[in-house]
């Protein structure tokens with residue numbers, strides 16, 4: 001099963017802007033932009049990551 005590129009989202013650190021994670025989103029379950037606490041290597045700590053395009 002191929003993963004559609006349209007469903008891929010990039011999560012970027014809100015503190016330094018680094019694009020740290022690529023994930024996919026079920027737009028039916030999550031119609032809004034994703035926000036997750038993730039570890040940022042550049043900040044070396046847990047930061048809020050938001051979906052970016």
Ligand SMILES: [Zn+2]
Pocket residue numbers: 013014015016017018040041042043044047
């Ligand atoms: Zn960061």
